[in-house]
Amino acid sequence: MENDIILSIHQLDKSFGGLHAVDRVSFDVPRGSIKAVIGPNGAGKTTLFNMIAGTFAPDGGRVILERENLTGLKPYQVAERGVFRTFQNLKLNSHMSILDNVLLGRHTAGTAGFLSGMLALKKSRREESEARKKVTEILEWLNIAEIKNQEVGNLSFGKQRSVELARLLAADPAVLLLDEPAAGLNMHETDELAELIVKIRDQGRTILLVEHDMSLVMDISDEIVVLNFGVKIAEGSPSSVQSNSEVIKIYLGGDDD
């Protein structure tokens, strides 16, 4: 299935006042691949991401998930269609336990409503026990099952990243959008993360990530898109992008972290 495209970005465009943050960017994400979007600070990576996730609507262009148009949908609607994101600065509920945070990931898998929940109807109870079973498996897989009852606020940053990833996996996502997943991690943690992302891909899931950590991106990505000032300047395999003269110029010539 070489040309099986799951997510397709068409001419996405966004301006903030006079700033053309994302300038008619297009690319495809093949099913079961890891695709990375890189670029210097202010290249428009996060803006692009937010448009895919529905955080804000693009000025122009479309986001297509398997022939379905996601453009203009709200974040929760994008999630309902199987596209789930993480956040650069982690968005976990610090009042809730690890288990509850990850169980939230099962939200779209269930349908039991308020009444069903209040009356503890069979449907609600069945969904709850299914969710707990699935979440326990994921927590075990990520080696955080023993601490599942701890409040998230007390965890190290690295562990919180794991919880956020667990929550995403609990949702059984078709596409994972990872917003700088290595930000704030030490080298050891970054290596573990890289291994994990590859494992997730090998389960047949599709990953689109925005990342600053070059070595991580080069190690794990199947394809890379390079943005600069909102414009796509290169796209291809890690080796082809690395040898692209324009990419070399912005990364060596510019003052980037």
Next chain:
Amino acid sequence: MKLKRYYPIILLAGVLVLIQLITLVTGTAYYLTQLTMAAYYVIVAVGLSMVMGYAGQISLGQAGFFAIGGYTAAVLTTIDLTDKIDRPLFSFLDKTGLLIHKVTLYGDTIVHLSPWISFIAALVLAGVIAYAIGVPVLRLKGHYLGMATMGFGIIIYRIVLGTHIFGEADGISNVPLFPIFPGITIGGDFSIRVVNYYTAWFFVILAMVLLLNLINSRTGRALRSLHGGEDAADAMGVNTARYKVKAFVIAAVFAAAAGVFMTHYNGGIGPSESSVAKSVRYVAIVAVGGMANLWGVLIMGLVLNFLSLRGFFGVYDDAVFGIILVVIMMFFPDGLFQPASLDRVKRLFHGK
């Protein structure tokens, strides 16, 4: 293992029986009156706890919903329909037994709606109003949401105070008893004091079971995730706007039900039930009870309302609740009865 959350309910039932027996033995059965009224206020408070503590949305207008329930019941069960009984709707209701014929003290016969009808009408009305208010207002956050809901409360207060049909400053009296089932009647009659005490607390337990189930369900978790993590909830597929409105509507219906029961129990309702001071009181009880802690809210709601109704706080009644709120907001913004609060108290005494 799943039933563990119901254990405290069994304990509560035991305590309630114990209290009743103590009042029986010590000849203080008159306490049951305030304990019954406290129960109805507790229903408002636990409903508000779900909105404030769990979903993280403030409502400073909860007394408005209590009043919507109470006044709807009062109006519908006191309006004399004798002249209108020939109209098709009312004659139909009459035939189905939903109109009550009653002889007054002066020997006149009056006809009024069954309390069951007015009860259902009150819940529907409160739900509809909560929905209509909630959709626009719950887009606001923090102080703005607080102010908007308080504005709603003030509007309700001024409406009942200024409208003839609501009895203006006098409120509505002569509200009939509410026979729920044969043998169980809500009303202030001396002879049914014990029944009323148990009935009121049965409704508290029912409310607790519904809310405890809710917060431990898929929808409840989604609600809890709104508290401080709306973006994450949104990203995980929670329709945050809809969830907030639904929680708001449920709390409003709980408050309205309490209002209906209280009005039948007291035989009337006055405008003070819809005052801002009352709304602040509910918020204070939720705060002191631990915000997202239904049991804490129940206990504090019982204790504080009982003391207040016994006149323990004297002329400073409302001031006490105001002070509680100020202290909680200053020192325990997440509510008392939380593990973190204990740490804070310890730190206060050990310096740093």
